[in-house]
Amino acid sequence: MSTDQAQKLGTALRSRAKALAGDCSGATSIEYALIATGIAAAIATVVLNLGEPVKAKYDGVYEGLANGGQGGG
Incomplete structure (x- = not known):
């Protein structure tokens, strides 16, 4: 690989790393x-705690x- 490449x-x-660092679309x-x-x-x-009384x-x-x-009730 040459120096230019x-x-x-x-x-x-x-450039790609900066783009990925700024991408927050998955965070939401x-x-x-x-x-x-x-x-x-x-x-x-709530369901487990209220199940028996209900x-x-x-x-x-x-x-x-x-x-x-x-x-009778």
Whole structure:
């Protein structure tokens, strides 16, 4: 490789490196993915913590309806 070719290659590589360093288009996608992951984790936590109390309420309503509204829940 001649000196001229090496200089051209070096210039091209520096130019490409600067372009890649300034490219932030993927950063937004990653940020949205992190936000979505946080929201999903929050929903999972709420569902797991409220699952049994909500089930107990629905069981009480079911028992009340099954007994014809005669108490039972």
